[in-house]
Amino acid sequence: MRTALVIGTGLIGTSTALALASRGVRVHLADRDPARARTAAGLGAGTDGEPDGPVDLAVVAVPPAHVAQTLAGAMRRGAARGYLDVASVKGGPRRDLEALGCDLAGYIGTHPLAGRELSGPLAADADLFEGRPWVLTPTRDTETEVLNLALELVALCRGVPVVMDADAHDRAVALVSHTPQLISSMVAARLQDADEAAVRLCGQGILDVTRIAASEPQMWIDILSANPGPVADVLAAVAADLDETVRALRALQSADQAKREDGAAGIADVLRRGNAGRERVPGKHGAAPAAYEVVTVHIGDQPGELARIFADAGRAGVNIEDVRIEHATGQQAGLIQLTVQPQAAPELARALKERGWPVRQ
């Protein structure tokens, strides 16, 4: 791939362009808003001038609802040898494109699973896709050349290609991304009118469950509007579990012991199924969390404590796999959990104790 055209210079488009440009591809940038394309060009993502003739690959990075029209326009003017989009849903854009009478052989739908809390070209990063899955949805009609252009793009962006059927992709993201977003919002919404005393009791559990409830609504309205069916199906399954759990809780209030036992069994069932599902979520290196050990240290309220333990942990020479901090409510003090290989845990604990840290047994 020597030339590319990136249409849509938001976070994903500009990040793709930056990765391509940094690896020697001549990138042309286009955006409905010329000022955004100019901003992206100013960051070194390419040129905002029109290409002289067809480029090797056109990358459409616009909101899901505009993908098909934008692709069709580019195809009509013969902008490229191959076409792809990077929208987070794949079935709808393909069907819209078909309805517009476009030839789908030169097109492949793709989706890089990467993002960040910020949007727009200024948030872009050539490393955004490194190590992240990048879904490709070829069909048997997709030209091999176009599939190879897409694979080259993913490699240049250092993503990990994953081939899937477009509709299977949409069901998968409904399950692992769109549903968790809506559920997180619903749990957080319960706090809107809660008593201040109740809010004070929030701990790490609800902090984690509601973290993504802080997401920007408009982006999610766009995504969910493009994938309503699969998301509704997953939510309906959650709703059935929820109704069953409410029924089990009400049974626990019964005067009848058999009913109470039945209720407890219902609660046990949902908790155990949750355990089983959670075990399937890939952790680091794809390994189960149990493959690591955690060294827990209590840190105090003095300024610089965190910096000091980082320096000490760094000096211990142990390979730290992950870090997690739990703060006591409203305080700097808290627990720092350092995840390491099991054989390294005693060494790290010893080194930290030697330097005066209160390491938990």
Place this chain on the structure above:
Amino acid sequence: MRTALVIGTGLIGTSTALALASRGVRVHLADRDPARARTAAGLGAGTDGEPDGPVDLAVVAVPPAHVAQTLAGAMRRGAARGYLDVASVKGGPRRDLEALGCDLAGYIGTHPLAGRELSGPLAADADLFEGRPWVLTPTRDTETEVLNLALELVALCRGVPVVMDADAHDRAVALVSHTPQLISSMVAARLQDADEAAVRLCGQGILDVTRIAASEPQMWIDILSANPGPVADVLAAVAADLDETVRALRALQSADQAKREDGAAGIADVLRRGNAGRERVPGKHGAAPAAYEVVTVHIGDQPGELARIFADAGRAGVNIEDVRIEHATGQQAGLIQLTVQPQAAPELARALKERGWPVRQ
């Protein structure tokens, strides 16, 4: 307070006993399983011998369903001047105690909001309660002396006392703790039978939402069995939101534009209410997340990268408030987010860049 009796030497009981013993209180330990009390005594939490006469305070730290019977037994033999329990629900034990004909003036229900992923006396820690809310539920019948004994206990354990009505407490923990646990389990349960390809697409969002789904079921069955009504009420409210959201998603599939717009408005509503609720969750120092700035650095797949950036961040002398790591799926590589005061962010970014770290703009 000079003497205490801790009945139930699990995580909470033994941690309380350790905190009291380390601050000079003579602690007696009792457990249905004498070996557990012996283990706690061996850790320095007190003595497992019977007290000669009444102690100042009896602390009952047994599962919610056994609290009332255990308290009633201790009261009948006049074990202490004051009695409290530390169970995570408060309304039921009080009513059970009343039904057993006990005098409630000498009793106060309490709940320390602290815990860890491990249980039993060996997981105990004298610092477990430091900076955490510790709810006290006095009534107008509670003797002032007993309230003061409870406040002294909380102070010795370095907790933060919060006075609440028992039923208000139970509704609050249903909202901020018990409901998030069940919802997390239900989202995780959806993954149990998911395709492997879908599971590969899991990102940080679902990782956070399902973290507590890994919790031990039996402890949660005990807790939920003691607070079924308030939890069912919150879950029913979530279920109503969920049904409304499914309806909105189905409307988005309609051929009728007015219906689609109505659906989009429904989705926007739940996302915005989620934003508003999430803003109420207290962050560090009780401050809104926006009061800090995040310096994001890409770390590679080489061993020791995390230790090295810790050492470098530590040497920069900047006060780091929080740390968060997002790993690329199945890889060591990822993004490390260092949270600092806004004025410190440029200094930290400069120091890390100088040492060769790729700091994100």
